[in-house]
Amino acid sequence: NLASNIAVFIGKLKEGEASIKVPYAQEVVIVYRQADGSVFATEHALQNLRLEEYVSAQYKTGERNISYVSLKRFDFGEYMKFLVNNVFAVGPFVGGLVLFLLGIYLVMKQGKEQVLNKNILNDLKVLRVLLAVGSIIPKESAEEAKKIIERIMKEAKL
Numbered sequence: 001n002l003a004s005n006i007a008v009f010i011g012k013l014k015e016g017e018a019s020i021k022v023p024y025a026q027e028v029v030i031v032y033r034q035a036d037g038s039v040f041a042t043e044h045a046l047q048n049l050r051l052e053e054y055v056s057a058q059y060k061t062g063e064r065n066i067s068y069v070s071l072k073r074f075d076f077g078e079y080m081k082f083l084v085n086n087v088f089a090v091g092p093f094v095g096g097l098v099l100f101l102l103g104i105y106l107v108m109k110q111g112k113e114q115v116l117n118k119n120i121l122n123d124l125k126v127l128r129v130l131l132a133v134g135s136i137i138p139k140e141s142a143e144e145a146k147k148i149i150e151r152i153m154k155e156a157k158l
Contacts, residue, residue, distance in 0.1 A: 001027055002071070005042075013040050027072045029054065035064035123152050 005022040009030050012020040018040055022028065025044035032040045054070040061067070074082075083090050127148045 005030070009040075009042060019043050019046065029068075029070040031068040033064075033066045033068075035062060120152055120155055123148050123155075127152075 001024040005024050005028045008022045009020050013032065018038070019042075020030075020040065021043050022030075025042060028042065029045045029049065030042050031045050034040075049070075051070075054072055056068065056070040058069075059067045083093055127145055
């Protein structure tokens with residue numbers, strides 16, 4: 001839709017039309033002002049617009065030539081309507097969604113593994129201290145060491 005709107009606008013601009021009718025006028029507003037003061041715009045630009053519904057950008061060429069382009073923002077319902085009307089867009093949409101969800105899963109999994117590794121490392125440090133003082137308090141140290149080893153095996157799922 002955007003490509004056809006821009007193609008029509010450029011073609012009509014070259015023909016010298018000031019108010020240009022594009023096929024999907026509600027989706028894009030284009031205004032081009034030349035240095036001599038002449039203005040070329042899509043017909044939709046001359047209507048009352050709610051600017052919060054559009055994302056806009058401008059570009060200056062030369063000293064006074066300015067292009068304004070505003071694209072309509074779409075909500076989730078409009079995306080779903082687009083997918084229903086354009087079956088070929090479903091594949092890339094689903095592929096992108098799967099990659100996004102996979103990325104979130106991998107980040108969460110990596111964070112969980114880091115927490116487990118930190119817990120195991122802390123338990124191993126405590127075990128090392130218990131083994132060092134094992135000759136002083138042998139029975140209590142051995143029992144505590146067994147508990148820590150069981151906890152490490154449980155966290156590591158061995």
